[in-house]
Structures are given as C-alpha cells and as structure tokens.
Amino acid sequence: MSVPPLSKSLGWTRGIIESREKLFDLQRQLATGKKAATYGTLGPDRTLSIAMRSRTSITDAYKSTIQTISLRMNVMTQAIDRFSNIGREIRTDAMVPDYVLTDGNRSSTQLRAEAALDEALSLLRSEVGGRYLFAGRRTDAEPVEPTPAIMDGAGARAGFKQHLSERMQADMGADGLGRLVVPVPAAADVAISEDVDGSPFGFKIVQLATTLTGTTATGPAGVPPQATLSFSATLPEAGETVRLTLSMPDGTETVVELTAVAAGEGGDPGTFEIGADETTTAANFQAALVTSLETEAATELRAASGYAAADDFFNMDDANPPQRVDGPPFDTATALRDGTPADTVFWYLGDGDLxxxxxSTAIARIDESISVAYGARGNEEAFRWTIQNLAVLAAQTFDPNNPDVERERYSAMTSRVVSNLSFPDKRQTVEAIYAEITTAQYVSGQADERHTATKATAVQLLSEVEVADRDEVAVKILQLQTRLEASYQTTAVLSQLSLVNFL
Structure with missing residues (x-):
C-alpha cells in the first residue's frame, strides 16, 4: 500500500482546523448577533459600516442638542405668551374708568398692575438647568433686580419711585406752571416763555393761535422760546378763542384753550373776561392762562412726567445708563445726568448690548448646514416697554382730598397705558419676539424629524451589514457540526489503520 504524502495529510488536518474555527465564529455570531468581531472581518462592507456608525453618532449629537434647546424654547414661549397676556389684561383694565382709591391713594387697577409687574419681572428670570433664558449671553445670573429694589430702591441706590418723584418735581417747576413763565403784563402784551432754553423738563411751546378780534399771536421764537399774544384797542368778542399747544416730556401734546366771555360772565374754567380796554383784557387773559396752566400741569403734565420718568429709568443698556434729574434742587434742574451703580438701581443685569x-445671543447648530438663534434679553424694547408702563401705573399715588384734579390726572395716566400697551409707532411687540422663538422651535422640530428618519435608515443599513441572521447561522452550525463529526470519525478510523490490520 502506498503511504499518502505529508502535504495531503496536512491539508486534511488544516481543513478540520479551519472548519473548527468557522464553527467557533458561527457560535460567536449566534451568541452576539454580530456578523464580525472586527471591522477587518466585515470585508468590503466595513466602509459602509463605519460611515453609518459615524452618521448615527452625528445624528444623535444633533438630536441631543435639539432636545436641550427645545426644552429651553418651550419654557421661553410659555413665559413670553404669559408676558403678552399680562400686557393685554392690564390694558383692558385701564380702559375702564374706575377712579376709586381702594387702599387710600391707589385704585384697584393700580394694585393689579403692581402684581402684574412682579409677575412680569419673575418671567424674565426664567431659567432651565441654571441657565437664565432672558439674560442674553450672561446666562449664569438673574437678569433683573428684585421687584422691591426696582420700585423702592436698595440702600443708597434710588429705585423707580424716587426717580419718579424727582422727575415730577423737575417737570412741574417750583410754581406748578410746568416750567413756563407767564408774567403779569405791563401793558397789552401777554408773554409765555419757557424758563430755560434746551431744558428737557416741563412744557414746550409748540404754537400759539388766536381767533380773538384785535389780537396778534407771535412766536414761539427766541432763546428761550417765547410766544406773545398782543391785544389792541379793538377788543375781542365773546366766544372767540386762544389755543396754546404744548408738547410734554413723553412726546405727547396738549392744548390749553381759553374762550373770551363778556364782562361779569367769567369764572368758569377755560374762560377769561373781556375788559374795559386792552390792558385789562390782557391782565384777565394772563390770570386765566395761569390758572389753566396750573390745572394742565397738575393733570396732563404730571401724567406725562410719569412716563418720561419710566423711560429715563428703564430704557437702559450696557452703553446707556439710567438717566437722573441733575439735582437737588429738582424743581429748578435744567439737565439729566447718568445714574451710577452706586446711586441708582440698574434694573436689568443681563447682557444689555443692544x-x-x-x-444671536444663543445659537445652536441643529444640522450640518442649519443653526437656530433663540436668545433673548429682558431689556428688549417690547419687554422693557411693558415693564415701564406697568411700573408707572403701579407707582403713582393720588390725593383723595383733591378728587377733581386727581381724577383728571388718573384718566390721563390710564389713557396713556391703553395707548402704550397697544405698541404704537411700529415698536417691537411681545408677539414679534414670540413669533421668532416659535419659528426657531419649528425649524428645530423639522430637523429632529429628519434626524429621526436618517438614523432609522442608518440603523437599518448597519443591521444588514453587521447583524447576523440567527436562523441562518444556526443552520450553518448544524451543517458544519455534521461535517466535522464525519471528519472526526474518518480521521479516527484512519488513525487506527496499520499493515497488520490491513492484512
């Protein structure tokens, strides 16, 4: 009998070893569910596997970012929506003329405004995970001062109420004429002038117009501006009028109108008696004008002064500190000055770089080519405008012993609230901010849906490349076990063969 060559015996043995290794690999696949233990053993599919795993990892990172910012934006939109509702509710309340002082010197509408102001400021302190959402880039600290500090001050730092008092003194003037000068006429000319040229306080003369027979209106002109009503020997007739238009510190205007009446019929507000001659008539007109200016200053001007004070105090940013009346004395002050952190409460503490x-103070990349901007600052115009109108409504007090004048001032104040909280003059609105944040939410949601679909596709491809079919593996194991058993049996028989057994 011929002896098989060594190479053939080695080949037989190697075949058994390879089969065993393949069996072990199939058993691993059955246990782990993976086709290969390394990328190298995946063959040509390894490139696809690496690419899909990378895509899945990137997608998971984007989805994690979207999840984080979605939580922040959900809190922001809820806060902004409530902020908007607060403004609408107070505006509706202010439409109702309810001059009834329920706590001694304020109305129920004012008390509600005070509570609304505190709520609005608390909304601007909204935070998620220690990140303050209305602080711009300064996200690690509350962006607004506590409400009591803003309104009443803190230590040596003046709050809004003190600021309001100082501004009203400056606008009213020492004599209550709104910083106008109306001297007793020496002859038949009645002069009305501003007390100081260029002062930001009090009334400013816009126009003097007359329908009085025999009179001439000139100005305003000169330094400081002055308007003059000159009477002549031709006396006015009853029913004729003079209109003095004045601008006020909050940008609004008012008109003081005086009507000529016959001798002996004067005394009613807004009238003056026609005298025996031009000098007497001029004196009567001057006295009536002073009385009307006092009333107008005590009502319309004081209301306007409150809103000017609110704008000076709240309209601030990193480059523009709150403005203070440069006093004392305040009733003769002629300029504003910058408030300092040592003497004035800076109500907004966040990133104020407007x-x-x-x-853009908070930007998140949610896709390879898409980023969303969802930052906000508490001193943005819409937020600040609402806050300052709530503050001036809540802060003013009224004298119950002077109901007629105070009722007019209250009406002037609430009418401004109604107008201002309608956001006139193309001002930024709270709804506009809400729309921008919800747009960022929508874009993020759409990106999240795309990432979910992309990940599902990647996972499916990975499954096809990496995941072993357990049924198929089980069949292969059974087939391989059968072949190995046959090989082992054959090998065992061959190992027992000898010349003696053969013979």
Missing part, C-alpha cells in the same frame, strides 16, 4: 441682535 447693538447686536438679541436672538
């Missing part, structure tokens, strides 16, 4: 877009 030269940059507030949304």
């Amino acid at each position: 030269t940059t877009d507030s949304r």
Whole structure:
C-alpha cells in the first residue's frame, strides 16, 4: 500500500482546523448577533459600516442638542405668551374708568398692575438647568433686580419711585406752571416763555393761535422760546378763542384753550373776561392762562412726567445708563445726568448690548448646514416697554382730598397705558419676539424629524451589514457540526489503520 504524502495529510488536518474555527465564529455570531468581531472581518462592507456608525453618532449629537434647546424654547414661549397676556389684561383694565382709591391713594387697577409687574419681572428670570433664558449671553445670573429694589430702591441706590418723584418735581417747576413763565403784563402784551432754553423738563411751546378780534399771536421764537399774544384797542368778542399747544416730556401734546366771555360772565374754567380796554383784557387773559396752566400741569403734565420718568429709568443698556434729574434742587434742574451703580438701581443685569441682535445671543447648530438663534434679553424694547408702563401705573399715588384734579390726572395716566400697551409707532411687540422663538422651535422640530428618519435608515443599513441572521447561522452550525463529526470519525478510523490490520 502506498503511504499518502505529508502535504495531503496536512491539508486534511488544516481543513478540520479551519472548519473548527468557522464553527467557533458561527457560535460567536449566534451568541452576539454580530456578523464580525472586527471591522477587518466585515470585508468590503466595513466602509459602509463605519460611515453609518459615524452618521448615527452625528445624528444623535444633533438630536441631543435639539432636545436641550427645545426644552429651553418651550419654557421661553410659555413665559413670553404669559408676558403678552399680562400686557393685554392690564390694558383692558385701564380702559375702564374706575377712579376709586381702594387702599387710600391707589385704585384697584393700580394694585393689579403692581402684581402684574412682579409677575412680569419673575418671567424674565426664567431659567432651565441654571441657565437664565432672558439674560442674553450672561446666562449664569438673574437678569433683573428684585421687584422691591426696582420700585423702592436698595440702600443708597434710588429705585423707580424716587426717580419718579424727582422727575415730577423737575417737570412741574417750583410754581406748578410746568416750567413756563407767564408774567403779569405791563401793558397789552401777554408773554409765555419757557424758563430755560434746551431744558428737557416741563412744557414746550409748540404754537400759539388766536381767533380773538384785535389780537396778534407771535412766536414761539427766541432763546428761550417765547410766544406773545398782543391785544389792541379793538377788543375781542365773546366766544372767540386762544389755543396754546404744548408738547410734554413723553412726546405727547396738549392744548390749553381759553374762550373770551363778556364782562361779569367769567369764572368758569377755560374762560377769561373781556375788559374795559386792552390792558385789562390782557391782565384777565394772563390770570386765566395761569390758572389753566396750573390745572394742565397738575393733570396732563404730571401724567406725562410719569412716563418720561419710566423711560429715563428703564430704557437702559450696557452703553446707556439710567438717566437722573441733575439735582437737588429738582424743581429748578435744567439737565439729566447718568445714574451710577452706586446711586441708582440698574434694573436689568443681563447682557444689555443692544447693538447686536438679541436672538444671536444663543445659537445652536441643529444640522450640518442649519443653526437656530433663540436668545433673548429682558431689556428688549417690547419687554422693557411693558415693564415701564406697568411700573408707572403701579407707582403713582393720588390725593383723595383733591378728587377733581386727581381724577383728571388718573384718566390721563390710564389713557396713556391703553395707548402704550397697544405698541404704537411700529415698536417691537411681545408677539414679534414670540413669533421668532416659535419659528426657531419649528425649524428645530423639522430637523429632529429628519434626524429621526436618517438614523432609522442608518440603523437599518448597519443591521444588514453587521447583524447576523440567527436562523441562518444556526443552520450553518448544524451543517458544519455534521461535517466535522464525519471528519472526526474518518480521521479516527484512519488513525487506527496499520499493515497488520490491513492484512
């Protein structure tokens, strides 16, 4: 008998070893559910596997970012929506003329405004995970001072109420004429002038117009501006009028109108008696004008002064501190000055750089080519405008012993609230901010849906490349076990062969 060559015996043995290794690999696949233990053993599919795993990892990172910012934006939109509702509710309340002083010197509408102000400020303190959402880039600290500090001050730092008092003194003037000068006429000329040229306080003369027979209106002109009503020997007739238009510190205007009446019929507000001659008539007109200016200053001007004070105090940013009346004395002050952190409460403490877009203070990349901007600042115009109108409504007090004048002032104040909280003059609105944040939410949601679909596709491809079919593996194991058993049996028989057994 011929002896098989060594190479053939080695080949037989190697075949058994390879089969065993393949069996072990199939058993591993059955246990782990994976086709290969390393990328190298995946063959040409390894490139696809690596690419899909990378895509899944990137998608998971984007989805994690979207989840984080979605939580923040959900809190923001809820806060902004409530903020908007607060403004609408107080505006509706202010439409109702309810001059009834329920706590001694304030109405129920004012008390509700005070509570609304505290709620609005608390909304601007909204935070998620220690990140304050209305602080711009300064996200690690509350962006607004506590309400008591803002309104009443803190230590040596003046709050809004003190600021309001100082501004009203400056606007009213020492004599209550709104910083106008109306001297007793020496002859037939009645002069009305501003007390100081260029002062930001009090009334400013816009126009003097007359329908009085025999009179001439000139100005305003000169330094400081002055208007003059000159009477002549031709006396006015009853029913004719003079209109003095004045601008006020909050940008609004008012008109003081005086009507000529016959001798002996004067005394009613807004009238003056026609005298025996031009000098007497001029004196009567001057006295009536002073009385009307006092009333107008005590009502319309004081109301306007409150809103000017609110704008000075709340309209601040990193480059523009709150403005203070440069006094004392305040009733003769002629200029504003910058408040300092040592003497004035800076109500907003967040990132106040309004030269940059507030949304850009928080930007998140949610896709390879898409980023969303969802930042906000508490001193943005819409938020600040609402806050300052709530503050001036809540802060003013009224004298119950002077109901007629105070009722007019109250009406002037609430009418401004109604107008201002309608956001006139193309001002930024709270709804506009809400729309921008919800747009960012929508874009993020759409990106999240795309990432979910992309991940599902990647996972499916990975499954096809990496995941072993357990049924198929089980069949292969059974087939291989059968072949190995046959090989082992054959090998065992061959190992017992000898010449003696053969013979």
